[in-house]
Amino acid sequence: MGPGKELLSLGLLYMVGICLSCDQGFSGRSPKCFDINECENISENCGNHTLCFNTNGSHYCQCQSGFTNRHRKVNFTAATGQCLDDNECLGSVNICGLGGNCSNQIGSYMCICQFGYTNSSGSCIDINECSQAEGKEDLCGEGTCKNINGSYRCVCQKGYTNYGNDRTPCSKLACDSFNAHSGPAPSLGGLADILFMMRNSCLALSNPSLSGEVKADGEALLEKLFTATDDILTPGHLDSSEDVSQLLGTVENAIMLIGPQLKHNRTKIETTETVDAEIAVQRGKTRPTGPVHLTNEHAALETDWTTAAGTGSYPGFAMAALLSYKNLEISVNQSFEDLTGRENDAMVLSSLNVSSKVVSVVVSNPSTQNLDRPVKITLRHLQDRKESREVEYICAYWSDRGTWSTDGCYHQLSNATHTVCTSEHLSSFAVLMALYPMKHPFGLKLVSTIGLTISLLCLILCILTFKFCRSIQGTRTTIHLHLCICLFMADLVFLAGISQTTPKGGCRFVAALLHYFFLGVFTWMLLEGVQLYRMVVLVFNATIRPLYLFLTGYGTPLAVVIIAGVIRPQGYGTDEHCWLSLEHGLIWSFFGPVCLIIIINVFFFIVTVWRLAQKFTSLNPDFSKLHKIKAFTVTAIAQMCILGLMWVFGAFMFEEGPIAVVYIFTILNSLQGALVFIMHCLLSKQVREEYAHFLSCICTPQKKRYSDFSSTNPSSSQSQGSRSGQHTGESQI
Structure with a gap:
């Protein structure tokens, strides 16, 4: 066959092959061609987060809800783009409603409701705490509950307060405790001024009709209290135990009133002359737990928030305070007559003296006369003693009778510088020292x-x-x-x-x-x-x-x-x-x-x-x-x-x-x-x-001794020889 015929044959074969093959998107051989379903391999032909739609001889893709094509196309293929997640939290304002926070998810979003709101159909709505609290105790106590968006507030009636924390129960204020006219007139100069100041502050707290309900600043009021206390104690010691009792009681009541008004959880204050104080406050709807440690130069307190708050109704706050009076020990170095029932009472009472600063412990617990767990108080001695065996350290508190007492107050241990006491109730405390001089009797020295x-x-x-x-x-x-x-x-x-x-x-x-x-x-x-x-x-x-x-x-x-x-x-x-x-x-x-x-x-x-x-x-x-x-x-x-x-x-x-x-x-x-x-x-x-x-x-005469030594009695010689041998044997041992 010649070259021309060969070329003609190849051309015919090529034309026949073209006529027999199917178009793109189809399979088989013409004239029997079948459509290919590209959506069966959606990840390869469309990508992730997509929907695939097959057409005759082709297909197209669309993004799932929550996703958008990167080229902003509605219909596309894998060659013309992929689907990216939509951030719904950026695209819509208040998508979760008032009180909700939007959190973007892959292909969606989630609404996280703020405190006081609840999720309803994907949006946050206000919780009416007042209606939900019907029949529940201690939401507002003696106050009236008013619902507000995302929260509620307790409106206290006259004579009650929640110390500016609107979501805590209202507590009754004992303003009469600062009334100098309701009890015995204070004989202590300057005490009436403290009572007047604290009564006005108490009445202001308990009066909801004040313009803007402006309350006193707790820190400023605390400084005024200690300044007034300085004025009382600086001139010298107090004249009577009644004056001491009035001052201690007034300061403790004032701390109970001022403590919840303090802005910070821990407040330390020290005056140059008379008082050191540290006050700890915990606020919140739930009763606090955990240890409480308060310290100053002269004392340390160890207790827990359960003891400080008490087991009764919870007013929304708990407080613990430690106060040290720097020069009150001179005024209370007396009134030891209640310390009876001890060995050698006469000697003990005659040698007793106050050996530490006077310390007051104040807590918000209204029942402090019989605590579930005793508190531990560490008191520093006024003078360090190298040896403490000659003295007895006694833990005592200042009772309502204006005397030192040890009931419910126990001595734990002492060293040269400190004494540790525990108490089942709270009051003002000090360490008393009784001297036991070791003067041995004459008979012992003679023996x-x-x-x-x-x-x-x-x-x-x-x-x-x-x-x-x-x-x-x-x-x-x-x-x-x-x-x-x-x-x-x-x-x-x-x-x-x-x-x-x-x-x-x-x-x-x-x-x-x-x-x-x-x-x-x-x-x-x-x-x-x-x-x-x-x-x-x-x-x-x-x-x-x-x-x-x-x-x-x-x-x-x-x-x-x-x-x-x-x-x-x-x-x-x-x-x-x-x-x-x-x-x-x-x-x-x-x-x-x-x-x-x-x-x-x-x-x-x-x-x-x-x-x-x-x-x-x-x-x-x-x-x-x-x-x-x-x-x-x-x-x-x-x-x-x-x-x-x-x-x-x-x-x-x-x-x-x-x-x-x-x-x-x-x-x-x-x-x-x-x-x-x-x-x-x-x-x-x-x-x-x-x-x-x-x-x-020594006792035998010289002649007798000589005759004895010169004797040649065989038995004597034998006896001496035997004795000498015996001595020699023992000396070798």
Whole structure:
């Protein structure tokens, strides 16, 4: 076939293919072409938020309600635009109506109604609180409810007020409490002016007919009240308890009236002369909850809003106030006759004085005479005391009778600067201080002096015995010697300097010496326990080198005293005794090591007794040696019990306590030397024999002594040799 024919064939085939294919939007082959439904794939052909409409051979798209084509076209395809969300909140004014806030949504919007409105058919309408509140209590109290758009207001009748908060119940005002003519005439100069000012303010609050219902400014009224109080208290103290009661009652009533008028939730005010005050107020339809903490320079109050508001009808506000009078304590340093039923009443009443500022606590709760939960009041002392054990702090309130009373008012704790009180009712409070001087009776001083003198004499005999008695020399005797030296020095310093509190530097030195030597006594007692343990457990080399004994016996107490003196030097010496202060825990630099030593010794003694029991039951026990160790252990345990028991009572010696405890400590402390002499000297057979030999040398004539020594009696020589061997064996122990 030639080229011309080939071209003709290709052209014919092309024409046939065109005739057989369908137009765009159709499928199949001509002449049988079918329409394609593009709306079956709407996301691809129209996009999101659209409606698709199919046509013969084509389609078109429209946006759903709440959406608009980005090119503002009604009909479009995916190639000519997509649908965007309409912000209905911008396009329409007041779409939600009065009291509604429009919130745009995807493809729609939502109406959020303001307080006092409700949603109805997509728009906000006013709630008629007054009609809904029919039959409900405490909406307006004694007032009349009037509905307004989005809210309501309570209109109070004469004699009632809601303190400018229109949506709170109306409370009755006791304006007659500020009427000087309804009660006894105030004898206190300036009090009538306060009553007149507060009565006018009260009447203004309770009179709804005032033009514009203008109320007084709470802050300004509070300043006027305290200025007038300054004028009363500045000249000097008040003359009578009746004047004090009138002033305190008037100020408390005034705070009850002024508090709800204050603009801020917390108000602090301080005058230069007389009053510190902090007032907290909570407002709202619901009763507040949570803690309340009020503080000033002289006091602190801890309570809660449930107590401050009370459990009765809620007037729409709660208030708590703390007031401190800076110079009223001089005027109330009297009237203690109601403080009865206490031990040593005569001594207490004669020494009582007010030891803090007078503090008033005021709350909006109308029932403050029997609170569901007590309030806690912390009062600062007028003078800081380094030691408080000589005094008793009493929490008291100023009663309606114009006297101090403790009914329902309880003391919790005291330190050198503050006292914490709790009270089941509210009033004006203060801390009273009763002095308990620790003047020990003459008999106690006599017992202490005689006993310590005997103890010192016995300790001198112990020291001479342990030093010069050759038959008992050894490690244990060395320990006893230095234990007695420490105890002798401690008793000597105690006798001479425990009460010499002046000068202060000398008193501190005496306290440090007592601390050192008493610790030394217990340290040497610990070494005795260690030595007994070694004697039973170790068969050979049971002795302790003297260097180690001295380093431990004298170095350990010295280290403790130096550390304690560096950390808290002011704790050595008090106003009453040259001993360690009970404040700030310094006393534990003595009792801590003592308790530790006793615990360790108890362990050593238990092990020692257990091992002794095993040795006694062994096949070939050395009974003589074991009996001696047994005797040593018994005396060591007795010695530890005596010293330890003494300081159990000594823990209460330097603070107020039963006189029997003081006597027991004094007797035990005084007779320590005598008891050590009895246990370690008189009860020792070897020592008694040495004493007898020494006395025989003194009492026997010279010739007799010479004949005795020159005698060659075999039995005598044998006896002496036996005794010498016995001494040698014990000294080795």
